[in-house]
Amino acid sequence: QNAPxxxxxxxxxxxxxxxxxxxxxxxECATNNGGCAHICTDTDGSFECSCRAGYALDDDxxxxxxxxxGAEQSLPAAEAAAAExxxxxxxxxxxxxxxxxxxxxLDVAITQLEDATTAHAEAQxxxxxxxxxxxxxxxxxxxxxxxxxxxxxxxxxxxA
Numbered sequence: 001q002n003a004p005x006x007x008x009x010x011x012x013x014x015x016x017x018x019x020x021x022x023x024x025x026x027x028e029c030a031t032n033n034g035g036c037a038h039i040c041t042d043t044d045g046s047f048e049c050s051c052r053a054g055y056a057l058d059d060d061x062x063x064x065x066x067x068x069x070g071a072e073q074s075l076p077a078a079e080a081a082a083a084e085x086x087x088x089x090x091x092x093x094x095x096x097x098x099x100x101x102x103x104x105x106l107d108v109a110i111t112q113l114e115d116a117t118t119a120h121a122e123a124q125x126x127x128x129x130x131x132x133x134x135x136x137x138x139x140x141x142x143x144x145x146x147x148x149x150x151x152x153x154x155x156x157x158x159x160a
Contacts, residue, residue: 010023013045014045015028015044015045015046016045025042025044025045027042027047028040028042028046028047029041029042029047030042034047034049034062035049035062036049036050036062037049037051037062037063037064038050038051038052038055038064039051039052048061049061049062051064052064052084053080053081053083053084054066054067054080054081055067
């Protein structure tokens with residue numbers, strides 16, 4: 001590309017993207033697992049596909065096929081597959097256990113919130129009742145003050 005005098009524009013190599021000044025690695029594995037059937041490993045400027053135990057990478061460098069081996073070699077492959085399955089089960093139960101703990105914690109928090117809401121409503125009701133009592137007492141006080149003032153005025157009138 002022809003750039004105006006005094007300016008420049010850069011292009012990035014394959015596997016990188018940029019803004020014309022700097023380039024950064026593209027994580028091909030972040031989209032559709034890089035097209036890999038099993039495992040995608042991002043590398044600098046590229047990526048690589050690989051397969052889980054008991055599988056081999058096909059010629060397309062993305063697909064995986066089951067490895068069929070003789071009886072003498074099947075035990076290690078079976079042990080590897082069993083170990084992988086055990087890891088998957090362990091991960092599942094760890095995740096489930098964490099979920100159960102979080103669920104229990106959420107239930108406790110909801111109960112505490114409900115208790116607080118009930119206490120708040122009770123406090124509001126008590127405040128309302130006390131406000132009514134205060135208003136009644138204030139009205140009674142005003143009535144008594146008026147009666148006192150009237151009695152004082154009558155007494156003063158009788159003395160005069």
